[in-house]
Amino acid sequence: MGRELLKPLGFIDGRWVPADDGGTIAVDDPATGETIARVPWMGAGETHRAIDAAHRAGPDWAARTAGERARILRRWHDLMLEEQEALATLLTREQGKPLREARAEILHATAFLEWFAEEARRAHGEVIPAHAADRRLLVLRQPIGVVGAITPWNFPSAMVTRKVAPALAAGCTIILKPAEQTPLSALALATLGEEAGVPPGVFNIVTGDAPAIGSVLTTSPVVRKLSFTGSTATGRLLMRQSAETVKKLSLELGGNAPFLVFDDADLDAAVEGAMLSKFRNAGQTCVCTNRFHVQSGIHDAFVDRFAARIRGLRLGHGLDPASDIGPLIDASAVAKVEAHVADALAKGAELVVGGRRGAFDGGYEPTLLTQVRADMLVNHEETFGPLAAVIRFETEDQAIALANDSIFGLAGYLYTSDLARAWRVAEAIETGMVGINTGLISTEVAPFGGIKQSGLGREGGRQGLEEYQELKYLCIAA
């Protein structure tokens, strides 16, 4: 059945609606600048109505059995699989990533629906051995209630289901504000969720004025939880705005991943891992390596192999099957990569590959710098682009110190054939996640998240459901 998945409207209380004042904002293809659609420019009024709808829908949704909620999530998963090619194409058009990466993201997004449909039915509480013979102690796990969610543009489908699936599985209702650059994937998900049986008011989408919408979501006492994925700067702001109503927070924020290659590493595996962890989504993922720390003995061989692989990458439109690297999301993203390259070269780095804009708007060639030093911007700021910066090190202790010299702590990677070293370094790195001899770590079955200024809480895994639950302790006089 040819479903219409391109829905240029907000979704509030089960109805597809325009902005109150009819205002709209363009959604553009980042590779061509062509406008794909216009979505509502909504603000405070629409957000209050969405919160009210979620609040009204909450009790009935929470009262459903976990099995009933699971079956709807499972149906939603199946509908996404039916439409995976259309969803992937829409995602590439609005976000720019190569179609094969968009297909992978759609599968990753459906996996969260399947995983939390399963987890919903295992949200067990506890019976505690009592402190007195005439007492019986229980711990219940109950849904938090109304959730506000705000998601980024780099994974416009998976970042949505990574929040919506556990929230609904737990019995919560949710108001989502997707990134203004990439709202269409979220709206398409809502279309399929509606068909899957998600009741009106359980899942709402408000598009448009981020500060206005965010201000209502963070200050409304009805919203008991805020789940945010995006930059650390925005995360700090939302955290401050949420303080007055003491909201439970999930914050998936910025990263600055170190990638350590020791002399005893498998060179081919390290280069493969480096390609995966650096150039996925043109380097626009929070877990992308931001700085490569390579031990002296393997440094030159690693750089030569890495450079050869990077030179083989094709830059182009995401819908072109020959493209390995798509455009960056906008001009400011390109400017940031350029600033990091210029700063590094001015401070003595060496350009090995790339170093210039691509042949089309929004493109930046995959780039490799060596002789990078700790005082360069690329070492302590998140580049969020296809720039690989290599820093040489001598000793294991030096590598750990370099890796931990950051306010961020999301992901880190290390390559070694020494198991004892793998344990030592993995335990010493200050990140929430570590890839050991692999450059690809994201999965729905494990807790994803960071420490330090990379965030609070975890998404995915068993822990991902607990982020949407409150514990209630019952003390019963027996």
Ligand SMILES: NC(=O)c1ccc[n+]([C@@H]2O[C@H](COP(=O)([O-])OP(=O)(O)OC[C@H]3O[C@@H](n4cnc5c(N)ncnc54)[C@H](O)[C@@H]3O)[C@@H](O)[C@H]2O)c1
């Ligand atoms: N840790 C993770 O899982 C993860 C995943 C993806 C992206 N990120 C991070 O996100 C950043 C890139 O995404 P981005 O550029 O969209 O981040 P961003 O913070 O600019 O925007 C993220 C979301 O926040 C909204 N937003 C921005 N200002 C707001 C405000 N004042 N009030 C309410 N909402 C507001 C945006 O509209 C968007 O929906 C990078 O730092 C990346 O590391 C982290």
Ligand SMILES: O=C[C@H](O)CS(=O)(=O)O
């Ligand atoms: O940007 C980071 C997201 O979490 C995407 S993924 O989980 O690494 O695919």
